Amino acid sequence: MYGMVHTAARSMVIETMGEEAWSRVLDQANLNGEHFISGQNYSDDVTFALVGAISRVSGIEASELLKSFGHYWIKYAANSSYGAMFRISGLDLVTFLTNLNRMHASIHSIMPASRMPSFEVLHAEDARIDVLYGSDRTGLFPFVEGLMSGLMEHFGETGHVTHAATAEGDVFSLHREACQISLSGAA
Ligand code: HEM
Structure with a gap:
């Protein structure tokens, strides 16, 4: 990497x-x-x-460490020289997650040997967001879990993240306890 x-x-x-x-x-x-x-x-x-x-x-333990590192990465990347790319990717969690591949593609053009992951928002509602994760690497699930919970915190949300291996692939679910910006428009 x-x-x-x-x-x-x-x-x-x-x-x-x-x-x-x-x-x-x-x-x-x-x-x-x-x-x-x-x-x-x-x-x-x-x-x-x-x-x-x-x-x-x-x-x-390595898995706990990767989770903490995922959390840390969000703050680190947002304050790095790529902070502007981070900020233009979205002002709310769902928009940001939807734009993640585009953001990584821009970074890939600067770091051409990188092997970036892929993310697809499968489902987004007030209570839960499901994101499909793809990578040619193994062993990074705890890192992704930490990244997702770091993103929730970054966008002022609380909740927890779970991971499931499904027929479609590896899905991370962001369970939202307090969503400041309601998707339905209700306060
Ligand atoms: C400005 C923000 C960001 C920058 C500059 C950035 C950059 C990078 C770089 C350089 C790598 C290593 C790839 C390689 O060398 O092969 C990477 C990997 C990764 N990034 Fe980002 N990233 C950013 C934000 C994010 C965010 C917000 C997520 C949240 C989901 C994320 C998820 C990942 C994951 C999971 C990997 C591991 C690669 C894999 O799964 O195979 N990144 N990123």
Whole structure:
């Protein structure tokens, strides 16, 4: 994955555990002294070695870690140099989710070696949004769960996210408890 993902991981580790912990993570992942470059592509082995090392250093299970990282990624990406792309993708959750592929396609044109995921809104109503997720990678479901709950928070919503393997593929359901902008127009 592109270095931007690894610089986000670095930033999360330093914010939560300090600089020294990041040095230990690099040590554990056999990446001693590596300075990730946002616009450079790295093997997925590097990405997954980092996840394993952060898990060992923090004592947090890899799936929990990926979920937290998904949450963190939303804030990181929205405040990154791609923040403008993030903002024009939509002012509410459903519009934003509908535009995600377009947003990733624009990023892909800047990071041509990226393998972006795909998202399709299957169903959207006040109580629940169902999103079909596609990827050629495995093992990222907890990351997607964290991303979706991070997006809910970003758009001022509360609720929880579930995942189900269906005949159509992997579907993430966003169960909305308090939706500030009602789709039906009622207050
Ligand atoms: C400005 C905002 C964003 C930027 C710059 C961005 C950029 C990226 C980049 C560089 C990758 C790595 C792909 C690769 O190197 O092969 C990636 C992967 C990914 N992104 Fe985004 N992204 C953004 C927002 C989002 C949002 C809001 C979601 C929410 C669902 C999301 C979901 C994912 C997922 C799930 C992956 C993992 C790839 C996979 O599933 O195979 N991204 N993104």
